[in-house]
Amino acid sequence: MEDECYMCDAAATSKEHAPPESFYPKGYRSNLIKVPSCAEHNEANSKDVEYVRNVISTQHGTNGAAARIFEKTKRSFDHSPKLAARTFRDLKPVMVEGVETGAFPVDLARHKRVIAAIAYALYFHNYRKKHRGDWRIFTPSFGYAGSVHRGEFDPWEWFRGYVESGQYKPMPVPQPEVFRYGLLEMEQGQIIYRFEFYERVVVMAWTRFMTFAPLATIWLPGR
Numbered sequence: 001m002e003d004e005c006y007m008c009d010a011a012a013t014s015k016e017h018a019p020p021e022s023f024y025p026k027g028y029r030s031n032l033i034k035v036p037s038c039a040e041h042n043e044a045n046s047k048d049v050e051y052v053r054n055v056i057s058t059q060h061g062t063n064g065a066a067a068r069i070f071e072k073t074k075r076s077f078d079h080s081p082k083l084a085a086r087t088f089r090d091l092k093p094v095m096v097e098g099v100e101t102g103a104f105p106v107d108l109a110r111h112k113r114v115i116a117a118i119a120y121a122l123y124f125h126n127y128r129k130k131h132r133g134d135w136r137i138f139t140p141s142f143g144y145a146g147s148v149h150r151g152e153f154d155p156w157e158w159f160r161g162y163v164e165s166g167q168y169k170p171m172p173v174p175q176p177e178v179f180r181y182g183l184l185e186m187e188q189g190q191i192i193y194r195f196e197f198y199e200r201v202v203v204m205a206w207t208r209f210m211t212f213a214p215l216a217t218i219w220l221p222g223r
């Protein structure tokens with residue numbers, strides 16, 4: 001039987017890496033997770049992937065694998081100052097853990113699209129079937145602009161702690177310095193993924209409903 005795409009019902013014509021291969025610097029590319037993909041859902045050369053990888057790999061506190069990605073990114077920025085300006089638009093200095101660094105607004109629509117594609121691909125990889133619903137995405141590692149720049153109360157603080165407190169089952173990955181993930185299976189087939197990039201940037205992706213005893217079913221805010 002011909003393979004179908006991890007995301008739609010079209011015939012697969014290629015393999016998509018999860019996460020996309022460009023997240024992995026040279027030397028970290030063996031045994032990557034791959035799923036069958038149609039041309040439309042293969043993000044190999046997507047500008048969104050490049051943007052999101054650049055945002056994630058330049059976050060404060062990421063590791064040496066991210067630094068190697070950034071060296072390459074810097075070269076493409078040298079060739080295209082416009083690309084750099086678009087990625088780090090409105091960059092402002094902030095203090096993080098006593099170190100001065102920069103903060104910039106993230107294009108969350110693009111970020112969510114790329115992270116959701118990774119979630120669809122990993123779901124297919126883990127369950128050998130497609131997730132037919134959508135994904136909610138939340139990135140505890142991104143600060144809330146009001147508190148980062150103006151010291152305001154962060155309305156997401158409780159939620160950061162809340163989603164981080166789950167018991168996620170560590171899943172096997174080929175290159176944990178670039179990407180690792182955990183899985184929490186809830187009632188009624190609902191799941192939460194905890195993604196971790198470059199040993200620092202945490203992104204959560206979950207299917208629509210989550211139920212936590214003793215709370216009733218709650219509708220988690222999208223962001």
Ligand SMILES: [Zn+2]
Pocket residue numbers: 005006007008009010037038039040041
């Ligand atoms: Zn497809």
